[in-house]
Amino acid sequence: xxxxxxxxxxxxxxxxxxxxxxxxxxxxxxxxxxxxxxxxxxxxxxxxxxxxxxxxxxxxxxxxxxxxxxxxxxxxxxxxxxxxxxxxxxxxxxxxxxxxxxxxxxxxxxxxxxxxxxxxxxxxxxxxxxxxxxxxxxxxxxxxxxxxxxxxxxxxxxxxxxxxxxxxxxxxxxxxxxxxxxxxxxxxxxxxxxxxxxxxxxxxxxxxxxxxxxxxxxxxxxxxxxxxxxxxxxxxxxxxxxxxxxxxxxxxxxxxxxxxxxxxxxxxxxxxxxxxxxxxxxxxxxxxxxxxxxxxxxxxxxxxxxxxxxxxxxxxxxxxxxxxxxxxxxxxxxxxxxxxxxxxxxxxxxxxxxxxxxxxxxxxxxxxxxxxxxxxxxxxxxxxxxxx
Amino acid sequence: xxxxxxxxxxxxxxxxxxxxxxxxxxxxxxxxxxxxxxxxxxxxxxxxxxxxxxxxxxxxxxxxxxxxxxxxxxxxxxxxxxxxxxxxxxxxxxxxxxxxxxxxxxxxxxxxxxxxxxxxxxxxxxxxxxxxxxxxxxxxxxxxxxxxxxxxxxxxxxxxxxxxxxxxxxxxxxxxxxxxxxxxxxxxxxxxxxxxxxxxxxxxxxxxxxxxxxxxxxxxxxxxxxxxxxxxxxxxxxxxxxxxxxxxxxxxxxxxxxxxxxxxxxxxxxxxxxxxxxxxxxxxxxxxxxxxxxxxxxxxxxxxxxxxxxxxxxxxxxxxxxxxxxxxxxxxxx
Numbered sequence: 247x248x249x250x251x252x253x254x255x256x257x258x259x260x261x262x263x264x265x266x267x268x269x270x271x272x273x274x275x276x277x278x279x280x281x282x283x284x285x286x287x288x289x290x291x292x293x294x295x296x297x298x299x300x301x302x303x304x305x306x307x308x309x310x311x312x313x314x315x316x317x318x319x320x321x322x323x324x325x326x327x328x329x330x331x332x333x334x335x336x337x338x339x340x341x342x343x344x345x346x347x348x349x350x351x352x353x354x355x356x357x358x359x360x361x362x363x364x365x366x367x368x369x370x371x372x373x374x375x376x377x378x379x380x381x382x383x384x385x386x387x388x389x390x391x392x393x394x395x396x397x398x399x400x401x402x403x404x405x406x407x408x409x410x411x412x413x414x415x416x417x418x419x420x421x422x423x424x425x426x427x428x429x430x431x432x433x434x435x436x437x438x439x440x441x442x443x444x445x446x447x448x449x450x451x452x453x454x455x456x457x458x459x460x461x462x463x464x465x466x467x468x469x470x471x472x473x474x475x476x477x478x479x480x481x482x483x484x485x486x487x488x489x490x491x492x493x494x495x496x497x498x499x500x501x502x503x504x505x506x507x508x509x510x511x512x513x514x515x516x517x518x519x520x521x522x523x524x525x526x527x528x529x530x531x532x533x534x535x536x537x538x539x540x541x542x543x544x545x546x547x548x549x550x551x552x553x554x555x556x557x558x559x560x561x562x563x564x565x566x567x568x569x570x571x572x573x574x575x576x577x578x579x580x581x582x583x584x585x586x587x588x589x590x591x592x593x594x595x596x597x598x599x600x601x602x603x604x605x606x607x608x609x610x611x612x613x614x615x616x617x618x619x620x621x622x623x624x625x626x627x628x629x630x631x632x633x634x
Numbered sequence: 635x636x637x638x639x640x641x642x643x644x645x646x647x648x649x650x651x652x653x654x655x656x657x658x659x660x661x662x663x664x665x666x667x668x669x670x671x672x673x674x675x676x677x678x679x680x681x682x683x684x685x686x687x688x689x690x691x692x693x694x695x696x697x698x699x700x701x702x703x704x705x706x707x708x709x710x711x712x713x714x715x716x717x718x719x720x721x722x723x724x725x726x727x728x729x730x731x732x733x734x735x736x737x738x739x740x741x742x743x744x745x746x747x748x749x750x751x752x753x754x755x756x757x758x759x760x761x762x763x764x765x766x767x768x769x770x771x772x773x774x775x776x777x778x779x780x781x782x783x784x785x786x787x788x789x790x791x792x793x794x795x796x797x798x799x800x801x802x803x804x805x806x807x808x809x810x811x812x813x814x815x816x817x818x819x820x821x822x823x824x825x826x827x828x829x830x831x832x833x834x835x836x837x838x839x840x841x842x843x844x845x846x847x848x849x850x851x852x853x854x855x856x857x858x859x860x861x862x863x864x865x866x867x868x869x870x871x872x873x874x875x876x877x878x879x880x881x882x883x884x885x886x887x888x889x890x891x892x893x894x895x896x897x898x899x900x901x902x903x904x905x906x907x908x909x910x911x912x913x914x915x916x917x918x919x920x921x922x923x924x925x926x927x928x929x930x931x932x933x934x935x936x937x938x939x940x941x942x943x944x945x946x947x948x949x950x951x952x953x954x955x956x957x958x959x960x961x962x963x964x965x966x967x968x
Contacts, residue, residue, distance in 0.1 A: 328863035335759050338751025339768070342839075345832040346775050349786045407685045414682035424683070431686045433959065434693055440886065440955035441948070442893020443780075444922040445696065448944040451929075452699040461934055475692060482689075508678035536779020539895035542926050564781040564896075571785055571900060600789065607782045614777050 270321055275329070278316050282309035306337060350611075357608030360601040369605055374549035374561075376587035380576030380594040383585065386606050388551040392466065392560040393613075396545065397535050399470030399555050400477050405527055407474075408481025411435070415482070416489040417511055438479040446475040447540030454544075464546035466555035469562070472540035477530050484526025488519040521628035525621045532617035536610055538564035563610045570603035696948065704942035706935060727943050729906040733918035734947065737823055737898065738891035740912065741830035746884050749835055753842035758868060769843065776836035784900030787829035788821075792901065795828070796820050799913050814911030821903040823912040829897040834887035841886060845879030846872055878961055885958035889951045895922035921947045 286305035290296045310333055317326040361369050372385030411431065419428025450472030454463050492515050500510040516523070546559035547569055578594035585592065595601070708714060711723035756769050799820050802812045816822065849872045857867040904919035904927070911917060921943045928940055 324863050324866065328865040331865035331868070332759065335751045335755045338748045339755045339760075341748055342752050342772060342775070342832075342835055345786075346771065348790065349778060349782070352786055352790050353782065407688055410682045410685035411689060414686040418679060418682055419686075427683075427686065431689055433956075434689055436959045437952060437955050438689065438693060440889040440893075440951055440958075441696070442895070442922055442951055444893065444895045444925050445700070445944050445948045445951075448703075448925065448941055449696045449699055452703045452941065453695070455703075456699065461937070475696070478689065478692070506672050506675055508672075508674045511678065532777065536781065538779070538781040538784075539899075539922065539926050542895075543929050546930075564779060567781050567785060568896065568900065571788065603785055607779075607785055610779055611782060614779060618777055 269325055270317075274316070274320070275313065278313040279305075279309050282306075282312045285312070306333075306340075309333065310337075353604060353608050353611055356601070357604035357606075360605035361608060369602075370609070373551055376585040377549065378586070379583055380578045380596055380598050381583040381585065381592045382595050382598055383590075383592045384602065386563065386566060386602070386609060388548065389561045389563045389566040389606065390609070391551060391553060392545070392548075392562040393535060393564070393610075395553065395555055396466050396469040396473065396541070396560065396562060397531060399467060400473035400534055401527070401531055403470060404474035404477040404481055404530070408478045408530075409485050409523065411478075411482045412485035412489055413511060413515075415486050417507075417515070435479045435482045438475070439483070441475065442539075443476055443537050444539040444543070446472045447543035449475060450540060450544045464544065464559045465557055466545055466552070466560045468544035469541045469560070470555065472544050473534045473537055476537060476540070477534045480530040480533055481527060484529065485523055488522030488526060489515060491522065492518045521625055524628075525625040528617050528621035528624065532614050532621070535617065536564055536614055538568060541565050542568065563606055563613075567603045567606045567610065570599045570606065573599040575599070697945075700941055700945040700948060704938055704945050707938035707942040710935065721939070723939065723942065726939055727946060729908060730919055730921045730924055730943055731946060731950075732908050733823070733906075734892055734920040734922070734950075736912075736918065737827050737830060737920055738888055740823070740827035741834060741891045742884060742888050744828065744831040745835050745838055745887060746880075748831075749838035749883070749887075750842055750880060752835070752839045753846050754868060754872070756839075756843050757846040758864070758872065772836050772839050775832065776840075780833065780894060780896040781900070783829055783833055784896040787825060787897055787901040791829065792819050792821060792825055795825055799824065803913055810910045811912050814909070814914035814917075816913040817915050820913070820915065821901060822915050823902060823918045826898045826902040827912070829901055830891045830894055833894060833897060834890045837890060838880075838883045838887040841883035842876065842880050845876040845883075849875045878964070882958040882961040885954055885961070889954045889958065892954065893922055893947060893951050895926050898923040899926050 283301065283305040286301055286308050287296070290300055290304065310330065313333060314326050314330045317329040321329075369385040370390065371387050372383065373388040374384045374386075377384035414424075415428050415432060419425050419431070450468045453471065454465075454468045455461055496514050496518060497510055500514045501507075505513070541562050542565055545562060545565070547565055548559040548561045550561075552558050552560050575596050576594070576598055578596050581594060582591045583594050584590070707723060710720055712720040713723060752772060756765050756772075760768055796818060799816055799822075803814075803816050806812045807814075853871045853875075854867055857871050858864075862870065898920045899922075902918065902920075902923065903916050904923065905916040906919060907917045909917040925940045925944055928936065932940060
């Protein structure tokens with residue numbers, strides 16, 4: 247669709263709007279681009295501020311002008327507008343790539359060093375007990391455990407609720423009062439998708455303060471509850487889509503054999519869509535595993551391991567990144583610092599807090615990416631062969 | 635297939651679309667032989683209806699808890715309580731609301747044109763074979779956790795933006811937005827809005843792309859056959875067709891930007907004014923970032939005030955999202 251009609255139009259003259267209108271081949275764009283880049287380079291060198299970034303930006307802007315002007319003269323107004331719009335659209339995509347590439351590069355480049363020193367795996371197996379000042383030690387084992395436990399808790403709460411709600415919407419909300427209820431729930435799930443994460447955190451906080459009557463309560467379970475407010479709508483949406491994909495013929499065949507409705511759902515509908523459901527749940531977990539704001543409010547922070555969701559504060563990866571970032575540069579008064587707990591001596595580095603933050607960010611991104619890849623693999627490998 | 639349902643007296647459903655039409659076995663089991671229902675069916679029905687209702691209850695609980703917990707703040711405020719030394723809830727919340735809406739609107743202004751460009755690029759400009767991987771690249775942006783965006787914004791973006799801000803402030807300083815007296819490091823609202831814009835880009839792009847791809851192929855080909863350039867075809871066919879979709883996508887993005895915490899918390903150095911100068915440091919703050927930074931050491935009365943602002947945020951995003959969904963469902967019907 248993209249190129250063929252345009253090429254047909256370019257081969258002949260467009261009638262009715264001036265004989266000078268004809269489409270030039272695409273390599274004329276290279277010509278104007280080269281002129282624009284050269285001009286940009288000259289301008290930048292003249293102003294003594296040459297840089298690759300400046301060259302690309304100025305070159306692009308100049309090319310907008312030069313390319314438009316050239317096309318205006320050789321091809322006419324309409325094709326010149328087309329060229330201009332095409333350039334703008336390509337530019338929009340390039341602009342969006344800047345944050346993505348720079349972010350991934352920065353995380354990899356700044357985080358990898360800390361991840362593999364003093365030896366690979368140390369950062370993932372040590373915790374922050376007794377780590378003070380600019381001490382070059384400490385790790386995120388406690389934060390990884392906290393993140394995994396709290397996310398597991400959130401999944402245990404939200405997967406059954408989300409899945410059963412999706413089953414209700416697809417299998418039960420078909421007529422009468424249930425249909426009206428289903429409409430309402432669909433609307434509320436949509437709205438719930440947009441709840442700000444900080445509001446979910448406030449909800450978890452207010453809920454537990456009200457239940458226990460202790461304003462200072464901060465436990466892992468509160469984080470799980472807050473996260474599940476964000477996770478349920480995602481699970482419902484994806485599961486609902488997957489359940490609707492199951493062909494009616496399968497259900498009818500089961501009913502025809504006298505299978506009760508609930509067994510049909512469990513043995514036929516769920517079994518057929520299990521791959522899609524797993525994918526949806528995995529993506530939902532990937533979405534909430536990086537949530538920070540609700541955990542800031544509900545689980546607090548702790549420098550050491552706490553494997554109990556039901557008592558005491560916990561550290562999680564996102565809140566760890568935030569707290570390390572907020573600590574800023576460390577002060578190094580002497581070359582070596584002693585850990586007050588283990589009495590071991592460590593070197594001192596002023597940038598250690600940022601190093602830890604980047605390494606933890608790399609770990610978190612790796613977790614999210616692995617979850618995403620697993621989700622895609624599951625949906626590809628275990629997809630039911632429905633069509634023939 | 636629809637005959638048994640229509641003949642069934644208990645079935646009061648009006649017209650059912652094919653995807654939702656009841657299977658004969660199901661409707662008979664529910665309506666025809668109600669007395670003979672199996673216990674397994676009853677339990678399963680109860681469970682699924684119950685969890686559906688639980689969603690109602692959860693949303694209601696969110697609203698109720700936020701309201702109940704913010705009552706002390708409302709009661710003791712200067713406006714209602716009337717005490718001379720009481721704190722004015724208005725002067726506490728209004729700058730935050732202003733900052734939240736301002737930052738979100740700035741992010742929206744930056745993100746929407748770029749998103750429409752990307753969506754058009756993927757749907758109509760990129761080679762067909764590349765469209766899927768390129769779309770995946772944009773989705774990758776959505777997978778990055780917000781705290782990593784905050785880290786990237788605070789460490790990498792802030793120094794990178796400084797020359798541009800100085801340029802803007804020197805030469806376009808007469809324009810109210812770029813006026814004022816920016817100081818380094820540039821932890822100002824402009825940087826925070828840029829990070830917000832990057833974060834809402836994927837959702838706006840994804841929704842717009844879907845709408846653009848649904849443009850009737852025949853109309854597109856008709857426009858091209860009449861001699862329209864690709865851009866003229868897009869302006870005449872694709873954009874009018876996708877307008878409501880783009881509007882609702884933008885509102886979804888706005889909802890996200892209003893509620894986003896970490897990017898603002900980690901990039902912006904906070905203040906509490908109604909300043910329009912987005913380059914000036916320490917002038918603005920948003921509701922979400924304020925809650926996140928204050929809640930750790932909040933006394934009960936401060937906490938009540940924070941929860942009150944959270945309630946305001948909840949109401950704002952609720953309305954925005956409901957509007958967006960309403961537009962989507964209306965355009966889906968027509």
